[in-house]
Amino acid sequence: MKEVKIGILGFGTVGAGVVEGILKNGELMAQRSGILPIIGKIADLDIESDRGVEVDASLLTTDALSVINDSDIDVIVELVGGVTVAKEFVLRALRNGKPVVTANKALLAEAGRELFEASVKSGAGLYFEASVAGGIPVLRALRDGLVGNRIQCMYGILNGTCNYILTRMEREGLPFDEILADAQKLGYAETPPDLDIDGIDTAHKTVILASMAYGAPVPMSVVASTGIRGLSGEEIANADALGYRIKLLSIIKEGAGKIELSVEPALVPKTHMIALVNDSFNAVFVKGDIVGDTMYYGRGAGRLPTASAVIGDIMEAAVDRLHGVGSPVGITMMLQRDTLEYCAAEEIEKRCYIRLPQGDLAAAQDVLATQGIGIASVEESISVILTQPAREAAFVSAAAELGDAVRLRIEDVP
């Protein structure tokens, strides 16, 4: 039986989950793939805390570099998080010729090109399925199963915390702040919650998905990004009455040679599969020009779901190593071209939901008309206008004259 010796950097929630998964199902994985995964070393600054898994003390070290440099270790698993130390570790491992598995979306979104190029240069693979949508193997779907498809659009629910909050706001009719506080108490939201609820985490994942689909590392700066902070229950109730649900949506589209990327709370038709994704679940809806509509659904975070993806990557790294495959197709796919053309935020065409707390619908219609924005319907009872598609620039100009209007995107997911 062949073996793969794993060096884990970071023994936190996911690190402990990876160890648990391998202890539990390592033999099964060996039966399936012919390669037995073995925990070789685990590095963390804290090697005293109980992680809920049994690990021989001799495997633990506080010295991450000793793990990276250990010639006995075949694959490095980076679960340190953050973009400074983690980046140093990943680069060092790759340059040492050691394949790296990482779940670090921030690192990939901020420094992807540098890492991918280091992987190609050294011929050591970099595997990152766990960085997007946790346990859902969606990056593999894009890379392998859908490789024959031009990706026309993707819609992602990529942040479990936000989806959990939105689902509870809708079900219980309670305000954002109250649900957020409760989610923090229950461990569904971090303190501070900014990375999640301001859409930054979703933007990181959007960047990675788009890079895979379109073949170049996408810079974070091109993602027009808004979170769900302060979203009012009134909007959720109104959306419901109009046949929509509000989701924090990652929107990725290609059209006329340009890529459009946004993260924002959007109204999606209640009957669409993506609108049916509730609680802390994630999903990615992918439309390819050959396959048509597909969707991938599951847990986007958490100890074991994330570990499932990390373990899948470890086994892939091991199989690649066995076959002498260096930097795998996943990396070359991210480096097909130097750059992509992006749609500027103001150019993005969208429909909008506009609520006028003061209720002056007639005046608002005039303002919209002046900006060339068509009206799809006017809902007087709730002081809401649903528009036809128009450019963001027109909506921004209109907003200046609409006072305290609330505006949300409507995405009639195709």
Place this chain on the structure above:
Amino acid sequence: MKEVKIGILGFGTVGAGVVEGILKNGELMAQRSGILPIIGKIADLDIESDRGVEVDASLLTTDALSVINDSDIDVIVELVGGVTVAKEFVLRALRNGKPVVTANKALLAEAGRELFEASVKSGAGLYFEASVAGGIPVLRALRDGLVGNRIQCMYGILNGTCNYILTRMEREGLPFDEILADAQKLGYAETPPDLDIDGIDTAHKTVILASMAYGAPVPMSVVASTGIRGLSGEEIANADALGYRIKLLSIIKEGAGKIELSVEPALVPKTHMIALVNDSFNAVFVKGDIVGDTMYYGRGAGRLPTASAVIGDIMEAAVDRLHGVGSPVGITMMLQRDTLEYCAAEEIEKRCYIRLPQGDLAAAQDVLATQGIGIASVEESISVILTQPAREAAFVSAAAELGDAVRLRIEDVP
């Protein structure tokens, strides 16, 4: 640029779709993978008909063996269908050392072991993503992304024709025969429709999914299989009133070391993701012990969706060939053990919906009690009893005394 030369056997609907996909996106695939797919030869008995794609006449031949034996051809794509000629072609190609891509679920379900063993023996890979759920890369998910998971259960909607019929029966309240006739007219159902509506096609796919999940070729004979023929609109309306939808469900479970496999129309809770899969769409819900709940959704049939999966497999075969990988992990996963233990049909524990057209609910409750079957609820207005879980054997014994009662499984998908 490296190339992969493809020999296609069978120039029908899917064959033409594969050609269309490669002509359209071949360059894109080459950018992504470094390998350019090229149509080398196409064999079909009929090389005169217009297939809706432009192909140089010199590529066409009526002699499939000449394609299999052509040393210029790198990968054989078997789209002949059926289990006799197709089997001969696949075996011959494998024995020639040529990797084979196939969409032929009947062949894999009937003769899987022989084919997998031929692949291992010759070191030529066999790739069959398109055989289950068309364009949805669910076999890859089981093989790669979820490799670290023991599969606890799977629920599949695997036949688009049946799901289309059930969806329309529910929406339009029309009887089975009428919708079936219309589906045939619209090309959504074949004539005769037996393979689809009697559950055989779903059973083929169930066998392949279970083989991948549990590591041995599963014989068709162990799948307890019932179709949707003659399902009454009354059942669909009653299910709806009780909070359920009726789906032709592939049910795969592992418990106490035994595998349970069934195909039958079952009541599933309306709120579950799998119940939300409508029209001709397919989906597979997979619960793993590490990842938790996941679902994969898309088009399960049709020219281009199936071609998408075939093309993904062609590119994988090409990459494997480039790296000198012979029979890939997907094959060894199907041959982990000689046999599995199966739950006999009579042993399967399930809840049931029982409708008594004659309406004698009290007598029926006595009959069920005699068989040790508990009652969950009695719906007098519609003459329906919902039971507690009991063994199929008990239900069969009860049925003998219940006259013309209609019985359907209730699956409270976990």
